[in-house]
Amino acid sequence: MRFIDLERGLRRYGTEIKEAVIRVLRSTRYILGPEVETLERKLAAFVGVREAVGVSSGTDALLLILKALDLPPGSLVVTTAFTFVATAEAIRRAGLVPYFVDIDPETFNLSPSAAEAALKRLYGRVRVLLPVSLFGLPADFKALEPLAREYGVILVEDACQSLGAELEGRRSGSFGRAAATSFFPAKPLGGAGDGGMVFTSDSELARRVKILRVHGQSQPYLYAYPGINGRLDEIQAAFLRVRLRYFEEELRLREEVARRYQKLLAPIPQVKTPSLKPGYRSSWAQFTLRVAEREALQRFLEKRGIPTAVYYPRPLHLQPVFEDLGFKEGSLPETERAAQEVLSLPMHPYLTEEEQIQVAEAIKEFYA
Numbered sequence: 001m002r003f004i005d006l007e008r009g010l011r012r013y014g015t016e017i018k019e020a021v022i023r024v025l026r027s028t029r030y031i032l033g034p035e036v037e038t039l040e041r042k043l044a045a046f047v048g049v050r051e052a053v054g055v056s057s058g059t060d061a062l063l064l065i066l067k068a069l070d071l072p073p074g075s076l077v078v079t080t081a082f083t084f085v086a087t088a089e090a091i092r093r094a095g096l097v098p099y100f101v102d103i104d105p106e107t108f109n110l111s112p113s114a115a116e117a118a119l120k121r122l123y124g125r126v127r128v129l130l131p132v133s134l135f136g137l138p139a140d141f142k143a144l145e146p147l148a149r150e151y152g153v154i155l156v157e158d159a160c161q162s163l164g165a166e167l168e169g170r171r172s173g174s175f176g177r178a179a180a181t182s183f184f185p186a187k188p189l190g191g192a193g194d195g196g197m198v199f200t201s202d203s204e205l206a207r208r209v210k211i212l213r214v215h216g217q218s219q220p221y222l223y224a225y226p227g228i229n230g231r232l233d234e235i236q237a238a239f240l241r242v243r244l245r246y247f248e249e250e251l252r253l254r255e256e257v258a259r260r261y262q263k264l265l266a267p268i269p270q271v272k273t274p275s276l277k278p279g280y281r282s283s284w285a286q287f288t289l290r291v292a293e294r295e296a297l298q299r300f301l302e303k304r305g306i307p308t309a310v311y312y313p314r315p316l317h318l319q320p321v322f323e324d325l326g327f328k329e330g331s332l333p334e335t336e337r338a339a340q341e342v343l344s345l346p347m348h349p350y351l352t353e354e355e356q357i358q359v360a361e362a363i364k365e366f367y368a
């Protein structure tokens with residue numbers, strides 16, 4: 001059993017991908033061309049925003065949004081520490097300062113009340129509120145949108161794990177001023193390498209991101225801003241266009257897999273499965289449990305050929321690279337507790353019921 005089985009997807013659309021890749025190779029146009037433009041148009045429509053800008057990775061999508069906002073250096077960005085390192089890394093590289101607040105233990109996402117407390121306490125110093133829609137579940141935008149308005153801060157979504165997710169019919173990527181997603185191969189819409197996209201309905205912001213993505217070049221060989229090489233390749237875009245045709249169906253298959261896990265694991269009291277509040281649709285990038293005796297369970301499953309993963313064993317506020325921010329053990333109790341208890345199970349659209357029964361039976365056996 002694999003944690004994420006990309007090969008099973010390839011069995012379905014491998015031939016189409018081969019044709020698409022050969023088409024690009026023959027075209028000899030390899031960076032930022034018609035494939036990228038078509039993917040941008042299709043994904044902007046999918047997400048429900050006016051503009052999409054294809055970039056080199058999810059990390060660069062975040063960096064480019066934050067650079068394009070052109071905020072005073074050192075401005076604070078309220079965000080979560082229970083995320084992949086790239087969220088806070090991009091904030092730093094944009095010359096801003098992450099300010100970590102705690103999570104909601106039910107969803108693993110940024111707690112709106114913790115965010116509000118920080119916005120109140122640091123009023124005037126915070127310029128951006130940057131929630132992450134973790135494991136595919138949209139952050140609580142019903143609370144975060146009015147909060148951002150009330151405190152006059154810019155809302156940016158890290159949607160690197162949540163493309164395809166929804167909250168009350170609105171798609172992840174469409175909340176706030178802008179959003180970043182990732183096409184890292186393990187993501188719900190994964191490419192054959194690195195890639196990412198910026199979503200926004202702010203055309204001026206999109207224009208600036210496009211300039212910054214090619215070294216800040218505003219006209220041929222005129223550099224208006226300090227940019228980066230943040231371009232997306234044509235082969236990636238062509239690959240992703242094929243996968244996009246199957247994406248709605250794959251999202252439904254992921255939902256089916258999640259429902260089966262919920263049913264199979266419900267009788268095990270030592271395991272807490274993720275649940276969805278009304279109005280939420282997850283893209284199920286991960287199926288993440290809270291469990292007792294995690295390390296022992298993980299080893300037990302590994303011996304039975306069941307791969308699992310811990311996202312994330314050490315929250316960002318306790319990482320050496322962010323030590324200077326002054327957070328300590330105990331600063332974010334819910335985040336730290338989650339880091340001790342989470343365990344992600346194999347999750348992909350083509351996981352079979354037999355495989356899921358095998359996972360559930362092994363977990364039952366462990367606790368018996």
Ligand SMILES: Cc1ncc(COP(=O)(O)O)c(C=O)c1O
Nearest residue numbers: 057058059084086087160182184
């Ligand atoms: C929450 C989050 N933010 C940012 C990133 C960065 O994306 P990428 O790996 O495409 O740079 C990822 C994925 O790796 C992620 O999961």
